[in-house]
Amino acid sequence: MGDLQQRLQMALDAAHMAIWDSRLVNGQAIEGTVYWSAGGAALLGLPARALSQSFRDFLGHVHDEDRATLLAIMQAGIDQRTGYELQYRVLWPDGDTHWLDARAQVLSDRQGRPMRTLGMIRDITEQRQQMIAIAERQELAEVTLNSIGDGVMTTDPQGKTRYLNRMAEQLTGWSNALAHGRDIRETLQLVDESSGQPLEHVAVKCLQQRQAIGLSSHAQLLTRDGHSIAIADSAAPIWSRDGVILGAVVVFRDVSHERKLSQQLSWQATHDTLTGLVNRREFEHLVASALHTAKEEGHTHALLYLDLDQFKVINDTCGHGAGDVLLQLLAKLLQAQMRDSDILARLGGDELGVLLPHCPLDHARLVGEQLRQSIRDFRFAWDTRTFELGVSIGMVEITQDSKSTSELLVAADQACYLAKEQGRNRIHVYQESDVMLAQRHGEMLWISRLNEAFERDYFRLYAMPIVHLHAGQESHNEVLIRIRNSHGELILPGAFIPAAERYDMMGSIDRWVIRAVCHHIMSVRDSLPPLDALAESCRRTPALYSINLSGMSLADTSLQHYITGQFVQFEIAPEQICFEITETAVIANLPKAQVFMHQLKTLGCRFSLDDFGSGFSSFGYLKALPVDYLKIDGLFVRDIASNAINRAMVKAINEVGHVMGIKTVAEYVENSATLAVIRELGVDYAQGHAVGNVRPLTAGLD
Known part of the structure; x- marks a missing residue:
């Protein structure tokens, strides 16, 4: 018997278990006594020796929150003679809390009266802690996943x-x-x-x-x-x-928002935001694809280049807003007369392109004539005026013999140029012989016209106000150049500046403008009564004139000496002159531009960076240039009231400019809605028909 008890005790010790023996009084556990083996006493944190104690004393070891539950479960098992299983906490003398698992049967006398409960008890603290840790990790994971x-x-x-x-x-x-x-x-x-x-x-x-x-x-x-x-x-x-x-x-x-924004950006990368037509970049890609099918599969296509004959007149007399509306109307008019497979694109300004896939030249002539006649019959009404339009169309066939995309586009452009030279409002189909003819004719025509303008003083200066939106009145104008020819016609710079750039005449034009502006400032000053002239000279913010400089002039190392000579001759304060330089011209001539700008900046001249934002390298170059004004590219400004992406671009440019201490100017502010957004964003200046129209500055030089 002793050997059996020893084996039983060894088994209990190995299982970390002890005997749980509770004697009852009148069937009640609370009145009884608990007998512990040495291992059982150790489970209560007491010395490991046999122990007996009243049930009430035992309850003193049980956690406050578990006492009532323990007693209720035990007594219910006793009353029902079913025994019980329960888990409860005990507090050790050193303050530690341990979990115990107790399982017992009810032993009764011969009359069936419950006398004692006898069972096993074990410490499950480690298991409970593991369960709690697992539960906490699961809860943390679920909270995290839900957050x-x-x-x-x-x-x-x-x-x-x-x-x-x-x-x-x-x-x-x-x-x-x-x-x-x-x-x-x-x-x-x-x-x-x-x-x-x-x-x-x-x-x-x-x-x-x-x-x-x-x-x-x-x-x-x-x-x-x-x-x-x-x-x-x-x-x-x-x-x-x-x-x-x-x-x-x-x-x-x-990612609905991100994908929608990506689609908008993708659409904007291939389309003109004003008209919704394909833009030049995408059109050139489509022409390249058409050329590929022509060479690989023998297909024949047609390429048309359209130039509106009266667009510049409307734009100049009625404002850019009128020009924008006209382009939108014409886009819808022409699109309605074309096949679904035909491509209509806006190539820039008033220039349109048409790609007619799988269209032989004879049929392309009919389509071109239909488009020409539609524009000819169209009447554009603005305010109280009505305008008739015309269009010059250049056409080129795309075949297996066509050489490259760039040559096709040049050929269509040259054919369009010849259509204009032959009287406008007509179609000219490209011929190989047109290349030399157009080049020779164009050179002779523009060289003679520009030389005549210099000799006969046909150049005229106009002023476009640059209006401060948040401060007092100040006079700031961008100076624009025109040609008034012998017939009294006013020729806009878009017609002669490209030719002047092509034939290296821009440097001479820039010098003419600089001299004419200095002469104008002197004339205004000399025409004032003495007291007014004195007041004008004492003004803290004298009238400011912005003069556009070409990339050719930036590369001219002698231009600075010419400018200072004009200042001396006409007694001009350099603070009254601001030079406007395009972002692309600066980047193309960066080292010379930096030297030129720093030297004139030392004299007191100011500088404005035009068309800012048209290149993604803008901010990087900006830090290296002594710029006073940023003119935000009109591409972002003109539809800012309805285009969230353009609004964000203008906001970013404006904020970066202000952080760098540079004032900002919004170009192409053509209506009150655009002006309101520009004010709201905190842009410093506005330029466009919403704040001031182009007006003559001077009639020429004496």
Whole structure:
């Protein structure tokens, strides 16, 4: 018997268990006595020796929150003769808390009266702590998953849905309970955003290939209630410690805004924002594709180049707003008369391009004539005036013999030029002999016209106000040049500046403008009564004139000496002169531009960077230049009231300019809506018909 008890005690010690023996009084545990083995006493934190104590004393070791429950469960098991199982906490003398697990049977006398409970008790503190830690980790994981902005779903190895976090429930429309056990392809239904066809599911692909699957860029989620949401999704396997796949986790998020913005940017990269037509870059790409099919498959296409004959007159007399409306109307008019496969593009300003795929030259002539006649019959009304229009059209055939895209575009441009030279409002089909004829004729024509303008003093200066939006009155004008020929016609710079640049005459024109502006300032000063002249000379902010300089002039090392000579001759304060330089001209001549600008800046001249924002390298070069004004490219300004992307661009340029201590000017402010947005964004100056029209500055030089 002793040997059996010893073996039993060894087994209990190995299992970290002890005898739990409670004697009852009148069937009540609370009135009885508890007998502990040495191991049982140790479970209470007491010395490891046999111990007996009243049940009330035993309850003194039990955690306050567990006493009532322990007594109730024990007494119920005694009363029902079923025994009991329970877990409770005890407080050791050193203050530690331990969890005990007790299981006992009820022993009764011959009359069936309960006399004692006898069973086993063991310390389960470590297991409880592990359970609590696991529960806390699970709770933390669930709280984390429910807090993040991404949807998270998990599956079993067969692709059945196991879990959705809160965001996944919101995005899919499925609750955890409804989704559980359903195929992931049902609860996370994915289709291609373009075709609407089901996609190879990211979770299924992940389970099949047993590897992570990266983000897709064209997935769309069909929700439980039938809505569609653009999402970016990815999946990764869930592995057990022994390398078995337990399922997959899918992470996805709503990218509707980002994808819409990306589509807008993509559209803007290939289209003209004013008319909605294809832009020059995309048109050239389409012409290149047409040329490829012509060479590879023998197809024949036609390319048309259209130049509106009266557009500049309308733009100059009625403002850019009128010109914009005219272009929008003409775009709709011409588009309505073309096949779905035909391409109408705006190439810039008043120049349009047409690509007629699979169209022989004879039929292209008919299409071109129809377009010409439609524009000829069109009447444009603005305010109280009505304008008739014409169009000059150059046409070139795209065949297997065509050489390159650039040569096709040049040929169409030259044919259009000849159509204008032959009387305008007509079609000219490109011939090989046109190249030399156009070049020779153009050179002779523009060289003679520009030389005549110098000799006969046909150049005229005009002023476009630059108006401060947030401060007092000040006089600031951009100086513009025109030619008034012998017939009294006013020729805008768009007609002669390209030729002047081509034939190296821009330096002479720039010097003429500089001298004429200095002469004008002196004339205004000399015409004032003595007291007014004195007041003018004492003004802290004298009238400021912005003069445009070409890239050719920036590279002219002798120009600075010419400028200072004019200042001395006409007694001009350098502070009254601001030189406007385009971003592209500065970048093309950066080292010379830096020297030129720093030297004149030392004298007191100011500098304005024109068309700022047209290149993405702008901010990098800006830090190296002593610039006083940034003129924000009109491409971003003109539709800022309705285009969120352009508004953001203007806001960014304005803020960067201000951080660098540079004032900002918005160009092409043509209406009150645009002006209101420009004011709201904090731009310093505005220029355009909404704040002031072009007016003559001087009639020429004496």
